Amino acid sequence: MDRPPHTARGDIGRRVAARRLQLDLSRQDVALRAGAAPGYIQYVEEQSATPGIGFLLRLADALETTVQELTGGTVDLPGGLGRAARGARMAELDETECRALLGDHGVGRVALNDGDGPVVLPVNYQVVDGEVMFSTGESSPLAGAAGTQIAFETDHIDDAFSKGWSVLLVGTVRVVEDEDEARRLRETAYSAPWAGEGREHVMVLVPRRITGRRIIVDDAPGDAG
Known part of the structure; x- marks a missing residue:
């Protein structure tokens, strides 16, 4: 399993690495799911990367989570702010x-x-x-x-x-x-x-x-x- 080194990373990189390890996935696994190169997954985890929304959507799907979770948008928010979908x-x-x-x-x-x-x-x-x-x-x-x-x-x-x-x-x-x-x-x-x-x-x-x-x-x- 690819455990990220202790280098300067942004918040997104830390959350991506933590979620990947939680799912017991390698960078290669995530790259295949997200349609990206393993080297780019490593770059996102280890550097202060700012991926575009298109890639973030694919990455969130690959990690079985949401863009909001990866970007920290839900850290300090109470639950239940969303509106229930009609077809749930x-x-x-x-x-x-x-x-x-x-x-x-x-x-x-x-x-x-x-x-x-x-x-x-x-x-x-x-x-x-x-x-x-x-x-x-x-x-x-x-x-x-x-x-x-x-x-x-x-x-x-x-x-x-x-x-x-x-x-x-x-x-x-x-x-x-x-x-x-x-x-x-x-x-x-x-x-x-x-x-x-x-x-x-x-x-x-x-x-x-x-x-x-x-x-x-x-x-x-x-x-x-």
């Missing part, structure tokens, strides 16, 4: 599709009851042997939910084309009691918790139910998945 429809996803969209890491939301009502918490997650792992603080609501049923959701929404998908897991969350195992899981995690330090408490969700939905617009370009 919903399709259920089977477990295989759900697990493929879930991937092996990412950012999602955990829903639980902390005794004072429902709570929804954003978490960095890692998929290990079909189970979902999080790191949290020992005094957090998530840590307090050990041994109970919780829900975990992750999604991708494309407001521009009224498309997207959502995957929901429901099951029991447990604490990883063995410190050696907890350390191994923390060390193999794709990224540290974005919430900061002091989150060494490793928890694992064992899903008993996995469901998903995809919003489809037949005449919209690309794919939000």
Whole structure:
């Protein structure tokens, strides 16, 4: 896999490289999908390139995302600003599709009851042997939910084309009691918790139910998945 060197890159290059690695694609793979030369994909990733809109559309399609995501246009915007398409429809996803969209890491939301009502918490997650792992603080609501049923959701929404998908897991969350195992899981995690330090408490969700939905617009370009 072509991992970009630590050189001066623009925001688009960083986002392209991160998305490519997330999909486990080589530059050659992306170049074939986008109808470009591998050398140009390398140039976009490593330099402060400003590709034209035509190429950005092809590149976003090749990376299964949107131009807005690649250019950072959605970073500080709340969701739901787009208008729903007239022809949108919903399709259920089977477990295989759900697990493929879930991937092996990412950012999602955990829903639980902390005794004072429902709570929804954003978490960095890692998929290990079909189970979902999080790191949290020992005094957090998530840590307090050990041994109970919780829900975990992750999604991708494309407001521009009224498309997207959502995957929901429901099951029991447990604490990883063995410190050696907890350390191994923390060390193999794709990224540290974005919430900061002091989150060494490793928890694992064992899903008993996995469901998903995809919003489809037949005449919209690309794919939000």
